[in-house]
Structures are given as C-alpha cells and as structure tokens.
Amino acid sequence: MRDLLPPTVAVAVAAPDDWTGELLTAEQACLGERAVQARRRDFTAGRVCARRAMADLGLPAVAVPAAADRAPIWPAGVVGAITHTTGYCAAAAARATDLRSVGIDAERHREVNAGVRRLVLLPEEEESLARLPSGISWPVVLFSAKETVYKVWHPVVGSWLDFHDAHLTLDPDAGTFTARIAAARVEAADVDDPPSTITGRFVVADGLVRTAAVLPLR
Ligand SMILES: CC(C)(COP(=O)(O)OP(=O)(O)OC[C@H]1O[C@@H](n2cnc3c(N)ncnc32)[C@H](O)[C@@H]1OP(=O)(O)O)[C@@H](O)C(=O)NCCC(=O)NCCS
Incomplete structure (x- = not known):
C-alpha cells in the first residue's frame, strides 16, 4: 500500500x-x-x-x-x-x-460473478473493461477502487455514494484510476467544494488487489 x-x-x-x-x-x-x-x-x-x-x-x-x-x-x-x-x-x-482525505482498500484477486458485476459496474465501465489486457480480474480492481473512492468521499461529504454514482476509468499501464462522481451527488453535497473527481492508484500482486487515493487540500 x-x-x-x-x-x-x-x-x-x-x-x-x-x-x-x-x-x-x-x-x-x-x-x-x-x-x-x-x-x-x-x-x-x-x-x-x-x-x-x-x-x-x-x-x-x-x-x-x-x-x-x-x-x-x-x-x-x-x-x-x-x-x-x-x-x-x-x-x-x-x-x-497535508491532505483533505485518504482512502485505501484491499481485496483478494478473484473472479466476480455476474450479479456483483451488475451491482458494481456501470454498463460503460463493463464495456471498457472488456478492452483491457487479460490475466487480471478487472471487475475486482474497479470494485476495490470504488470502495476506496467511498472512503475518500464519505469523511469529507458525509453522504452515501452508490457504486453507480462513480464512473471509473483505469489506465492499466500507469496503474491509475479516475473516478467521476455523478453530478447529482456532487450538487446535493452539503459541503464547500465537494470533490467531483477522485484519482488514485492500484496494484495487483501477491493475490491481492490494492487501491488507494487521496484528496488534496482545497
Ligand atoms: C464501507 C465499505 C466501503 C467498507 O469496505 P469493505 O470492503 O466492506 O471493507 P474494508 O475492510 O476494505 O473496509 C472496512 C473499513 O472501512 C471503514 N469504514 C466503514 N465505513 C466507512 C465510511 N463510511 N467511511 C470511511 N471508512 C469507513 C472502517 O474502518 C472499516 O473497518 P472497521 O469496521 O474494522 O473499522 C463498504 O462496506 C461499503 O459500505 N460499500 C458501499 C459504499 C461504496 O463503496 N460505494 C461505492 C462508491 S463509488
């Protein structure tokens, strides 16, 4: 981590x-x-x-x-x-x-069944994962990244964020992800300057997916 x-x-x-x-x-x-x-x-x-x-x-x-x-x-x-x-x-x-918020998450590297995929992934995320290199269970990477996003978001904003409230894109070569938060959630946030984008890093090694993100000071 x-x-x-x-x-x-x-x-x-x-x-x-x-x-x-x-x-x-x-x-x-x-x-x-x-x-x-x-x-x-x-x-x-x-x-x-x-x-x-x-x-x-x-x-x-x-x-x-x-x-x-x-x-x-x-x-x-x-x-x-x-x-x-x-x-x-x-x-x-x-x-x-030094920082406004920090999030981390770890998951076992595993296949994710269709039900969990539907719960976690937006249709456009599912499509983009299909184009990524094989050998990595990308849905579990996104699952972990979304839990990290929630751990960054919740302490700052104090509100719930559903898995479909963040649209994630991954850069598999850089080991980075970008989460764009649904405009409705950002507009409804009762804090100054709620984050609309959260960026982080991921690594898949030793049977684990690890993700982390920070929110810089405003
Ligand atoms: C809270 C949540 C993210 C925890 O993730 P998890 O994979 O179940 O478990 P992890 O072991 O990685 O994390 C558990 C730790 O998260 C922390 N946590 C729990 N609720 C939290 C919150 N609202 N905000 C920040 N951290 C929280 C706790 O420290 C907990 O460990 P503890 O109970 O031993 O103290 C998850 O249970 C959850 O509710 N997810 C739904 C919300 C979500 O992820 N939305 C996606 C938005 S894009």
Missing part, C-alpha cells in the same frame, strides 16, 4: 501479532463483547495499524473509535482509512494540514 500513496501519508500493514493485539477502551466499546472472532481480529488489526500510522506521523497513538455506521473516528487533525481482507490489513493516516 505504501507505494500507492504520497510520502505525507503514513501506512501501516498488519504483522501476524497485530491481529491479536490490544484494543483501547474506547475501541473495545465499539466492537462490543459479542463480536465473532474473525470480526474481532479484523477490527483489532485495523486499530493497531491505525495507531502505528499515527505514531509514524509523530502524533499521539490515541484510540480510533467507530461511528454507528462503522466509519472510523480519527482524532482532530488526522485523516485516514482502514482496510482488511483475508490475511491482509492496513491503515493509512495523514495530517489534515
């Missing part, structure tokens, strides 16, 4: 011990006592990585609780994102004086 983000972003990738690491009290309260073990491991690895990323920025490694909708609540002055998938977890954090 590190190579997908600018140097102002601190990135922590979970080591084996991080999945069974310590949660702070405020984090434990969000997870609850009844979380199944897999959820506990994912949540714990994400929080351990989040605090390590903040420490790498020279900031206090304070708790990162979760809102009711599961969005992480970063301390004032910090923007960040968390992702986990089978066997992989990472967190990214930056000072809010």
